[in-house]
Amino acid sequence: MKKYLFQPRSCTIFIFLITTLLFSSCDTLRKTPERSTSSRGTASRGRTSPARRPSDRRPSDRRTSDRRTSDRRPISKAPARKPATTRPSTYTRPGSANTANIPQVVQIARTYTGTPYRSGGNDKQGIDCSGLICQVYSEMGVKVPRISWQQSEFGQEIGKIEEIKPGDWLFFVPEAGKEGYVSHAGIVTDVRGQDEIIFIHASTSRGVREDNLFSTYFKGRFVKAMRPF
Known part of the structure; x- marks a missing residue:
């Protein structure tokens, strides 16, 4: 149990x-x-x-x-x-200058005769072609473009060579008989006949001098003429 x-x-x-x-x-x-x-x-x-x-x-x-x-x-x-x-408004308006001042333009331009060529130059120590145009008018109190291609669009283009007068601007291209950019410029100083238009410019090899537009070298390179004023 x-x-x-x-x-x-x-x-x-x-x-x-x-x-x-x-x-x-x-x-x-x-x-x-x-x-x-x-x-x-x-x-x-x-x-x-x-x-x-x-x-x-x-x-x-x-x-x-x-x-x-x-x-x-x-x-x-x-x-x-x-x-x-x-900037463009600082330029003197094309056509506003008195045409009676053209002899003064020629006179001032000729004071630079013999000045050596210097790219970018603006005085009688050395000057280039567009600088000559700019400086001549600057001495007259007139503001114009400094670069040659801008100068070639300033004012009124002259349609015929026979209409070119002293004070007009001439423009040239680098190579004869070919289209190209404006590379050279000058101021007409005297018109002596149909085949003798004298202009002053800053030559790269001889400095500031006067030449004939109808010379062999320049006639083939001439592209246009402008009347700035």
């Missing part, structure tokens, strides 16, 4: 212990994944949310700053463009 009573009690205790362990272990197994999952979710949200917010804001900030800067650039450049538009 004692043996039979002992066995059921011991079995009951044993089963109780096992059940207790199982419930406690299951509770532990359940709680661990929930905590780890929640902690991971919190950690991941903590890492990504701060990283996304600045990246979402920075491009908009950069675009705004770029627009502001681009809007300011034209304002800073605008003053630099104004002188370019006002």
